[in-house]
Amino acid sequence: MTKLVDQDNGPVRAIDDVPKERLCLRCRTLFSSEGFGERICRRCKASRSWKMGVQPTRALGRW
Numbered sequence: 001m002t003k004l005v006d007q008d009n010g011p012v013r014a015i016d017d018v019p020k021e022r023l024c025l026r027c028r029t030l031f032s033s034e035g036f037g038e039r040i041c042r043r044c045k046a047s048r049s050w051k052m053g054v055q056p057t058r059a060l061g062r063w
């Protein structure tokens, strides 16, 4: 099986990829993030307007 973290070569994923409180990139409000890839609070996501400013083309199929 493929593991995301190789104990010998160090973590492949970001070290900060853990659920915790993070600042939303849009409104700078603290929110409960599921992981490193979640940087926008639910309220901003719900507004859908964040997609206009942050094109997710690079992240397609990667998260």
Ligand SMILES: [Zn+2]
Pocket: 024, 025, 026, 027, 028, 029, 040, 041, 042, 043, 044, 045
């Ligand atoms: Zn927000």
